[in-house]
Amino acid sequence: MENQALLPGASQKIRKGPTWTLLVCVCAAGIGGTFQYGYNVSVINAPTEHIQGFLNETWRERYGTNLRPDLLTLLWSTVASVFSLGGLCGAHLGGTLAVQIGRKGALLANNGIALLAALLMGLSFPTRLYELLILGRFLIGINTGVGLCVQPMYIGESAPKHLRGAMAMGSSIFLTGGILTGQVVGLRELLGGPTSFPFLISSCWIPAVIQLLVLPWFPESPRFLFLDRKQEEKCLTALRSFHGGRGLVGHLEMEDIRREGSASASSSAILRPWQLFSRRRGLRWQIFTIIFLTCGQQLSGINAIYFYTGSIFEEAGIPKEKIPYVTLGTGACECLTALTCGLLIELMGRRALILGGYSLMTLWCGLMTLALTFQVPYLSMACLFAFILSFGLGPGGVTNILTMELFTQNARPAAYMIAGSVSWISFFTIGMLFPFIVRGLGPYCFLVFLGECGMVALFLFLFLPETKGRSFLEIQACFRRRRYAEGAKEEQKEGGEASSLRKEFFP
Numbered sequence: 001m002e003n004q005a006l007l008p009g010a011s012q013k014i015r016k017g018p019t020w021t022l023l024v025c026v027c028a029a030g031i032g033g034t035f036q037y038g039y040n041v042s043v044i045n046a047p048t049e050h051i052q053g054f055l056n057e058t059w060r061e062r063y064g065t066n067l068r069p070d071l072l073t074l075l076w077s078t079v080a081s082v083f084s085l086g087g088l089c090g091a092h093l094g095g096t097l098a099v100q101i102g103r104k105g106a107l108l109a110n111n112g113i114a115l116l117a118a119l120l121m122g123l124s125f126p127t128r129l130y131e132l133l134i135l136g137r138f139l140i141g142i143n144t145g146v147g148l149c150v151q152p153m154y155i156g157e158s159a160p161k162h163l164r165g166a167m168a169m170g171s172s173i174f175l176t177g178g179i180l181t182g183q184v185v186g187l188r189e190l191l192g193g194p195t196s197f198p199f200l201i202s203s204c205w206i207p208a209v210i211q212l213l214v215l216p217w218f219p220e221s222p223r224f225l226f227l228d229r230k231q232e233e234k235c236l237t238a239l240r241s242f243h244g245g246r247g248l249v250g251h252l253e254m255e256d257i258r259r260e261g262s263a264s265a266s267s268s269a270i271l272r273p274w275q276l277f278s279r280r281r282g283l284r285w286q287i288f289t290i291i292f293l294t295c296g297q298q299l300s301g302i303n304a305i306y307f308y309t310g311s312i313f314e315e316a317g318i319p320k321e322k323i324p325y326v327t328l329g330t331g332a333c334e335c336l337t338a339l340t341c342g343l344l345i346e347l348m349g350r351r352a353l354i355l356g357g358y359s360l361m362t363l364w365c366g367l368m369t370l371a372l373t374f375q376v377p378y379l380s381m382a383c384l385f386a387f388i389l390s391f392g393l394g395p396g397g398v399t400n401i402l403t404m405e406l407f408t409q410n411a412r413p414a415a416y417m418i419a420g421s422v423s424w425i426s427f428f429t430i431g432m433l434f435p436f437i438v439r440g441l442g443p444y445c446f447l448v449f450l451g452e453c454g455m456v457a458l459f460l461f462l463f464l465p466e467t468k469g470r471s472f473l474e475i476q477a478c479f480r481r482r483r484y485a486e487g488a489k490e491e492q493k494e495g496g497e498a499s500s501l502r503k504e505f506f507p
Contacts, residue, residue: 018163019244025218026155026167029104030174032111032211033151037087037144038178040204042331044080044137046186046324047197051133052076058128075130082134083141084428090145091420095413097146099228099270103154103221106146107211114143114208122202133201140204145424148400149416156404157221158242160253162469165350165401169342172397176338180331187324226257227409228270256471260408273414285479286406287418289463293402294419296358296456297395298426301365301449303434305387306330312380333385337392349468350398350405351460357394358457361387365450372443395456405467405475 044051055075059067067075097106121136123129152171159167186192191200219225219238226235239253276287309330313323345353364387371379407415437445465478 018159018167019242021218021244022159022163022167022242024214025158025242026170027174028211028214028218029107029151029154030170030177031207032114032215033107033147034144034171034175035178035181035207036114036140036147036204038175038180039182039207040083040140040144040178042179042182043186043200043203044083046183046188046192047200048076050194050197051079051201053194054125055079055130058130061128079130079134079137081428081432082138083144084424086138086141086143087145087148087427088141088421088424090142090147091149091424092145092417093142094146094149094420095273095417098150098153098224098413098416102224102229103150103157104215104218105220106150107154108215110143110146110150111208111212113139113146114204117143118202118205118208121204122198125198136202143204143208145420148423149413149420152400152404153412153416154221156401157223157409158219158238160243161256161471163346164405165345165468166342168401168404169338169345169397171400172338172392173335173342176331176335176392176396180328180335183324183328183331222253223257223260223409226254227261256473260471260473269410271411271414273418276411276414276418282480283407283411285463287415290403290406290415290419291422292456292459293354293395293399294422295426296452297399298423299430299449299452300358300361300391300395300456301387301446301453302391302396303430305368305384309384312377312384317377330385330388333388334392334396337389338397341393341397344393345398345401346468349466350402351464351466351468354394354398354402355457355460355464357390357396357398358453358460360390361394362450362453362457364390365446365453369443369446369450372446402464402467405470405472406479408472408476 052072056067056072059065094106094110097109100106101109117136117139119136120132120139124132124136148171152168155170156164156168184190185203186200191197191203219241220234222235222238222242225231225238235257236254243253276283278284309327313326314320318326341353364383368380368383368387370376371383403415403419404412437448441448465475467475467478470478
């Protein structure tokens, strides 16, 4: 039966589109995964004034005096930034959990952290203990760090390779959907008011409960079952469930998994993050690529765009009280581009989308600088939305997919730990330094991001291969073919297998 999978025309018996099982699984994984990140980044913005009032009132009740402005700023910054520290811890925890209890198991266990975080943040207001709010924000940061690490891994390993990019885009779709949802429910008429904002802050329990109810009905990652647990029958069952059909369905994918297992049989142990930099592993260029892309995504200027949103809309003549509603357009725009990227990624490929995204972002940074310098508000608005569209179509959607595709099973958890750590450190750094950059450079701050986006685009043009429709072993061979340092020597030793993969993968 397994040999039949290699017969001509066998692949024609496999569905072209995703099964309902796979689609619903993407939604079940997303609602408690990257959705939590987007949602909890977004909901903290609307009640800023109310939370600062709560901090001041609590301090006055305890010590009989109002908070000094500098101390109030410090406490508020702690509430906001401890989320990043939790995310950094979650990135390391996510890789460990994915190895120890599986991809699905890690996502399910992660919901316990979200429920505890919601409880602590909800109790902080009636008990007048702002320390519980800080601890809750730290815990929900851990939750989102785990979700950002594990969810793309789970979906990418479960989807067939011809749909891997489109299905893995679910991570970005749910992330942007979380941002938009947080913006909507944070409106004053809903949960952003002075009496309802505690419910807004603690509402992260809802996605966690939904995932706990739905995700257990789906199988574990097939690659994890076979390569890590050596459970072949369960792997085949999971493949049939995710890929659909009967007979030969799943056997082509099973052959890819077997080849990957055979290729890594001599080093089947799960790699640690520091081992990816070893010369002997031949993975250093892959990990350098991911570090460069992750830094590029966080430092691209997307935060600067959102920072200037309010002032740009105000200069365009939009009344100040209406700006929060108009800002919803930016969230909707980013969510729409994530959906569009999901439709285009298997048609255009990863390389074209991310390279085009950074190239266009470089252009919009230049035009934004001119528009802000010469005070052309409508050009500023056009550049703002164009930048968000370019980010969503390229870096926002493709970066996480590449993190999953550039590594094989024994290196993938460690790669996500490194990428997650770099992402959260960059997120924290830009949050700390950006106000000083704006204060020092004003509208010329976009020249900094212009240079950064241009540098990333040049790197991608020179070094990033196309990964669309390739197995993980073919992608590894693609890096070896470009003779990246020590990888060239490994290709000569591979013999027959490597020579069969010597195709031209680069456009």
